[in-house]
Amino acid sequence: MDSADSILDALKDVIPGLAATFGRSCEVVLHDYRGGDRSVVAVAGDVTGRHVGGAMSEIGLRMLAQGDDAEPELNYLTRTESGRTVKSSTMPLRDAHGTVFGALCVNLDVTALRQVGDMLGDLAGTAPAQLPTTTFTDDFDEVLDAVVRAEELALAKPVTSLTRQERLPLLRTLDERGVFTVRGAAPKVAARLGISRASLYTDLAECRK
Incomplete structure (x- = not known):
């Protein structure tokens, strides 16, 4: 077994605990980019509705485009096509040679918190920021x-x-x-x-x- 497979196997045992720590609003997704358009190899929680064998999002594509120079993208906000606000962090995974082969993604559904923030913004007279829409899907x-x-x-x-x-x-x-x-x-x-x-x-x- 190569180092990439060992890392994935180890993380598969960890992600259920990570998701459970943050409760129902959290989802942890493990990607193996070597799987092409079916990069999702493990999921814990349900925020984006993806399953094992599902696809990466535009964020995953962006990380792939960076190749081995990819850096973690932490605490960014996006909006799903259904209108949910998701706070995410995407961390590249590297094998023993430093090659990026996958990513660990943590997604938090912060829709309710965002709505409260928008209400407070309305009271303060400030417009809510527009968020980019991200396509989270198995296809x-x-x-x-x-x-x-x-x-x-x-x-x-x-x-x-x-x-x-x-x-x-x-x-x-x-x-x-x-x-x-x-x-x-x-x-x-x-x-x-x-x-x-x-x-x-x-x-x-x-x-x-």
């Missing part, structure tokens, strides 16, 4: 679609109607966001953009020059 296709949809909104036109020159910056952005670090993502992006796999790989190579 990586939904995460991928959310990432593409966000770029589509920024472009203000359907991605299937882009010219090649318009498509190249989009692919560069998706590459920088870690989309193509996930095994099997490229064909799905090609289908979403309405182009062939060959065209996608040619355009991606051009972006990376």
